[in-house]
Amino acid sequence: MKFRIIAAALAGALTALAAAPAAHAAAPRTFATEVSGTCDTTTGEWVVDWAITNESDTAALLILMESTPAEAALTSLPWPQGGATEHAIQRIPGASTGAHLTYIAVWTDFPGGSFRSSTEFTPASVCEISSPA
Template identity: 75%
Template sequence: MKSRIVAAAVLGGLVALTASAAPALAAAPRTFTTTVSGTCDTTAGEWVVDWAITNNSDTNALTILTSSTPSDHALTSVPAPTAGATAHAIQRIPGDSTGAHLQYIAVWTDFPGGSYQSTTDFTAPSVCTQA
């Protein structure tokens, strides 16, 4: 009988410990934010597209590029900003392009990890011409 009471007390302590740890894991947001801006480089007649990629988590993640357009000026990779940081991917596209598209997946490196998909578009406000 005494061993059952001790076992129940130990099991009850483990359940309480597990229950108290769950809110801490859920508190960290598992998202990325991607913003985009474009500047007309009149010297080259190209749009310079700045993709600002922010890791909103308190954990590092890997980034995997899944799509970038226009295809003839596509990015070949995207940076993996550390926890809470922002990194930039710069893309140059022709001045007569209507815009660009970026899609990537972020995969967190801790357990239980998880992933997040981001899709963002840049729409050129006009034609960027060479001066």
């Protein structure tokens, strides 16, 4: 009888151990990138806000692959912790046709995996300096 109880407890523990990595591996490994732009009429530039959300429960390193336009490219990105949103602000010329951001997220746990994101900002119009009234 004592042996059956120990065997059942051991079997339950082994099942829990086997399920734990599977549950962890099933966690979403994605980022969401939302972009918005505001016309700064004092400078005639678009202020582009790249809101980057780590939808995983684990920290990740963001590797900047491409940022346009070249004359106003981002040089780095924030590192959102698991479940957090960070912002990268970019100022582009008011007459620009838009901006582009591509990055790769690499998770810091093993085996972490990676995720590639590519997002565009297209302004609705030209942003111009407003003249004083």
